[in-house]
Amino acid sequence: MKIFMKIGLILIKEKRMKTKITELFGIEHPIIQGGMHHVGFAELAAAVSNAGGLGTITGLTQGTPEKLANEIARCKEMTDKPFAVNLTFLPSLTPPDYPGLIKEIIDAGVPVVETAGRNPAEYLPALKEAGIKVIHKCTSVRHSLKAQDIGCDAVSVDGFECGGHPGEDDIPNFILLPRAADELEIPFVASGGMADGRSLVGAMALGAEGMNMGTRFIATQDAPVHQNVKEAIVNASELDTRLVMRSLRNTERVLNNEAVERLMEKEKALGADLKFEDIIDEVAGVYPKIMHEGTMEAGAWSCGMVAGLVNDIPTVQDLIDKIMSQADVIINSRLKNF
Numbered sequence: 001m002k003i004f005m006k007i008g009l010i011l012i013k014e015k016r017m018k019t020k021i022t023e024l025f026g027i028e029h030p031i032i033q034g035g036m037h038h039v040g041f042a043e044l045a046a047a048v049s050n051a052g053g054l055g056t057i058t059g060l061t062q063g064t065p066e067k068l069a070n071e072i073a074r075c076k077e078m079t080d081k082p083f084a085v086n087l088t089f090l091p092s093l094t095p096p097d098y099p100g101l102i103k104e105i106i107d108a109g110v111p112v113v114e115t116a117g118r119n120p121a122e123y124l125p126a127l128k129e130a131g132i133k134v135i136h137k138c139t140s141v142r143h144s145l146k147a148q149d150i151g152c153d154a155v156s157v158d159g160f161e162c163g164g165h166p167g168e169d170d171i172p173n174f175i176l177l178p179r180a181a182d183e184l185e186i187p188f189v190a191s192g193g194m195a196d197g198r199s200l201v202g203a204m205a206l207g208a209e210g211m212n213m214g215t216r217f218i219a220t221q222d223a224p225v226h227q228n229v230k231e232a233i234v235n236a237s238e239l240d241t242r243l244v245m246r247s248l249r250n251t252e253r254v255l256n257n258e259a260v261e262r263l264m265e266k267e268k269a270l271g272a273d274l275k276f277e278d279i280i281d282e283v284a285g286v287y288p289k290i291m292h293e294g295t296m297e298a299g300a301w302s303c304g305m306v307a308g309l310v311n312d313i314p315t316v317q318d319l320i321d322k323i324m325s326q327a328d329v330i331i332n333s334r335l336k337n338f
């Protein structure tokens with residue numbers, strides 16, 4: 001029995017996939033958990049990093065530098081592996097204390113920052129000077145090239161399928177990834193629609209050096225969100241997401257529910273006159289109610305089309321092990337036999 005367990009362990013270890021991304025971030029498997037508002041807490045980030053991927057704490061969910069410092073410290077208690085902090089740069093009348101958040105990240109020795117939203121150029125010198133690797137999430141080739149130009153180490157290329165903000169170009173990953181591969185010199189991971197070993201091998205075939213997942217990681221035992229959220233993802237099909245806020249040029253892919261239907265009615269009625277204030281009830285401050293209280297109709301929440309591929313709620317360790325085993329079988333059996 002013990003011998004079999006040992007052999008099993010060796011096999012899993014052999015399923016490591018060395019890519020430019022695993023080398024850049026010092027991780028075992030080329031799998032990243034993207035920042036997720038009110039999901040990316042220390043518990044999930046540590047579970048992903050402990051399983052050999054790169055877990056990410058979502059900076060803006062913490063809000064203040066003090067709270068972020070505390071969350072980073074909690075994560076360090078749960079893992080000694082590298083993990084990242086996500087900084088999402090949003091247009092805002094009262095912006096978060098980005099310099100303060102960055103100072104805490106640097107002081108705590110966090111090795112990787114995932115940036116998203118606006119161009120992070122203003123904050124890059126401080127991060128780079130501290131030796132932090134920066135991966136910027138982009139929904140287009142032109143933004144990816146810009147990220148490369150300003151000195152980012154890698155890009156997370158987020159296709160139209162993704163949960164959250166897919167941008168306004170609507171280019172799915174089957175086109176976007178090879179386009180990125182044709183133009184970029186820095187390594188990139190595929191983001192949006194990734195769920196399993198098939199996604200990983202497909203992404204690598206299209207030129208990526210790994211993959212980033214959001215929605216799939218929510219439906220895990222380690223994600224510190226209400227069970228209702230996990231079950232909503234398992235019960236959803238690929239037909240159940242909607243795009244909202246298009247007319248505000250702030251398009252978000254969300255899981256359909258009563259609040260989303262109300263929101264879309266308003267969008268239809270007001271057309272180009274729609275303002276953020278008109279839909280504030282459906283989008284502002286709803287994440288804690290959904291993610292922590294499990295009130296699923298409280299508002300619009302990000303979810304990817306990949307929900308159609310999510311049928312279980314495993315531990316993160318089992319999920320990542322299974323992804324790597326499936327990738328191994330695809331590469332070494334299925335593809336080799338053609």
Ligand SMILES: Cc1cc2nc3c(=O)[nH]c(=O)nc-3n(C[C@H](O)[C@H](O)[C@H](O)COP(=O)(O)O)c2cc1C
Nearest residue numbers: 034035036037116162163164192193214215302304
């Ligand atoms: C519930 C949820 C919240 C998210 N919040 C953020 C966020 O705060 N910042 C960010 O950069 N990306 C955010 N994302 C995007 C993810 O990091 C990731 O890029 C995306 O989920 C990938 O697509 P997938 O869901 O198909 O895997 C969020 C995604 C989800 C599903």
